[in-house]
Amino acid sequence: MTALISPATSSERAALTAYRKLLFSRNRDPFPLYAQLREQAPVLRSPLPNLLGGYVLSRHSDCSAALRNRALMPFSEDHLDRLMPNWRTRSASRLGYRSVLFQHQERHFEVRRTINPHFGRSKLAELRGFMTELAQRQVSELAELGASGRVVDLVDAITLPFPLGVICRLFGVDPRAARRFAWSGRTLSCFLEAVQTPALQRRVDEAADELVGFFTEPVRQRRREPGADLLSTLVRAADSGVLDERELLGNLLLLFTAGYDSSISFLGSAIRILLEHPQQAAIVRDDPDAASGAVDELLRYDPPVHMGGRIASQPVCLGGQEVPAGSPVWVLLGSANRDPAYVAEPDTVDVTRGSPSHLAFAAGPHTCVGARLARMEAEVLLPLLLRRFPRMRLAGEPTHRYPGTVLRGVDRLPVVLE
């Protein structure tokens, strides 16, 4: 347990109330709470127990510095034993916490060196043609589904199958078989959520077991007959002793699910935002050079990952405050991206502004492996969709992801195409 600290000032007390709301109520719109945190206690000392205690950073400059600070590390097994006592008995956390996201220094570097080549420029250039064809095919199928003004769920029809198809190609697995487990992968990602009810924990663990089952045969097959795909690279790393068996499964599940889950969320939010801002959508539709800047602005405006957790391995100074060794530190990525000290009029979407140093993919050693891939997916899909369906409109309230604190996005996005 971390030591309980009482908030000292009325601003800190109000900010703590905002932080509790962020964690414990379902917030469709967390941005006003972020603004309150940035104003009232940008480095908030949280007296909440276990992992939720420690320090909460909400300014862009502090979040960016913290992510790059090597004294702040992912939760180690010792920290987890202290702060999340049941983690070893749960399928999802037992594997997830052995993945690259929770490794540090040399070990982290070694695993990144193993997987990075699959996400380098030349691999992605090879993938672009496949991605474009897949997007064109799925957009044509969407046109049939949405004929005669029928309401279509864009998540089911495109923002899920498109990135799933891409990650299956990288892994060399059959997308039709994977489709049966696609929602389990999305549930599994919730092992990263800050607050999980026992029911959610159960679902997350069942999802982990299902996905391990799905990959059992492909892993065996790669052991017999290795290829050039990402799964073969992971299996080879396990067979040559770079990864142990839990690390193999942990990395496999993380890469596979992060590889499409964050993209489902991003593509869904991006389309929703563009449909709510028709002038911005028109720029992406009509200007062939606008897509890349637009993708960064949409990532800035509402990223799929809103929080990242670290532990101070030694005393550090964050935003002018001394943070003792052993304290959890929460970096509010979604808040950093809307900090007026970082970008003017942060609550306005402007796809022409370019948002180069947003933190949607984090920063520092754990910067997202798939950032280029995810950007490319959006650059291919968004203009295609807007050009094919220039009169597409929302046809009801989107269903937001549950619980939606760390990972935000829509699970259902009803639209009419024409």
Ligand code: HEM
């Ligand atoms: C729009 C889509 C995506 C977003 C916004 C996103 C965001 C992030 C963020 C914020 C982190 C760092 C978390 C932290 O430091 O606590 C991260 C890490 C990671 N992401 Fe992504 N991601 C996306 C897509 C992808 C894709 C497509 C893949 C893989 C195919 C991927 C694989 C990973 C992996 C393996 C890590 C761990 C990196 C490490 O610890 O070194 N992500 N992602």
